Amino acid sequence: MNEQVADVVRAHHALAVAGHDDMVWGHVSIRDRDGRGIWIKASGWCFDEIDPDRVLLVSWDGEVLEGEGKRHIEYPIHTRILTARPDVDCVIHTHAMAASAFASLEVPIRAINHDGVLFTEPDIPRFTRTGSLIRTKELGDALAETLGDARACLIPQHGLVAVGMDVAHAVMHTVLLDRACSIQLTAMAAGGPKRWSDPAEVALKVAECWPPSQIEAGWDYLARQGRR
Template sequence: MTDGVDQLVEAYHALGNAGHGDLVWGHIALRDGSTGGFWMKAAGWGFEEVTRDRLVLLSSEGSVLAGKGPRHVEWPIHAEILRARPEVSAVVHTHAGAAVVFASLATPLRAISHDGVPFATPDVPRFTDTADLIRSSDLGAGLAATLADANGVLIPGHGLVTASATLAEAAMYAVLLDRACANQLRALQAGGPLLWSDASEVAAKQAMWTPASLASGFDYLVRRAHESRR
């Protein structure tokens, strides 16, 4: 297998431990530089169950090139985002609870905490063509177009998708987006939010979310996942 596949396994464990698992659904993909395809887990496994032997390599057209087990039906999410954004190497799709609930409100996401900074200006996009499974290349391409160059996108009635240049960044964006949604849901329950970072402060705060800081957060999630498996 290619370099970085061990980190893909770690990313599954880290996001599973961080509350992004949904039984055997949701998936993370890593671009394979040698084939132009991507690695992801085979269908039927939970995030915490993923091992190297439970990964499959898919072509950009969805053919299984290596590994055992069936592919996820939503492989077009990853194929089309990776096709549309050559700078992206990792794509995350989960059904994180707070993100699903917040997406249903059609409310702008505010930077009421540092978590919201990567998504608040402009507002996190919403893909509304369907809340059903994204089984076709056309739907995958539509999702990629809605995501555009953003860090993440919400799919009302379904979940979230994040994408970035590294697994660490894509995984952390998934965690931060769900946390930002959870924070705003709590504020809404309390009658707010009344205060949040404006566009200029959001721009200034972007400096805190460097590749190094995102990698540090990801490493922490990996350590937590390792500890939980002992």
């Protein structure tokens, strides 16, 4: 099996385990190593239904080059971010519930626990040009501009986008962002938060808690659970 196809399958299964599936919506892409475009799941399938036969190679202009099935209409999320970010090889878009709820509040993410330190100092960007579908090159470029060099971006009225240098980092950024939003929503419901990490502690915890070895450990766990 094509290694990139295998990674697309594993990523979708891992995200399903983490609760990021939304019936047949949301998608993971990986940059094609030969520069032809992106590997992404076919439209019409849930994360836990993805197998190698449901992964497509889609060109930068949206043409299906390999595989059977229809491409997602929001492919510009992936193609335009990957065009703007040569440091990124994987892009993920989900409709995670906690992140979607938190995005509506217009409050900064606080580093309440380990999860939040990756998305503060500076605060995570928010794409507010539209909460509808990102189906054009122009909207994809606007999203990429808002994302900038961040690990992820909230899209109020829609969901989130997360990126990574590889599938492990992108999946973990997706999962950790939603967990950070969830714990902050819990704290806010209880009348807080009252305490969170200051910038110095944020920098320390990014280095101590989320070096590549720990990103890989989290990804390996989710990938194992996805195979069960």
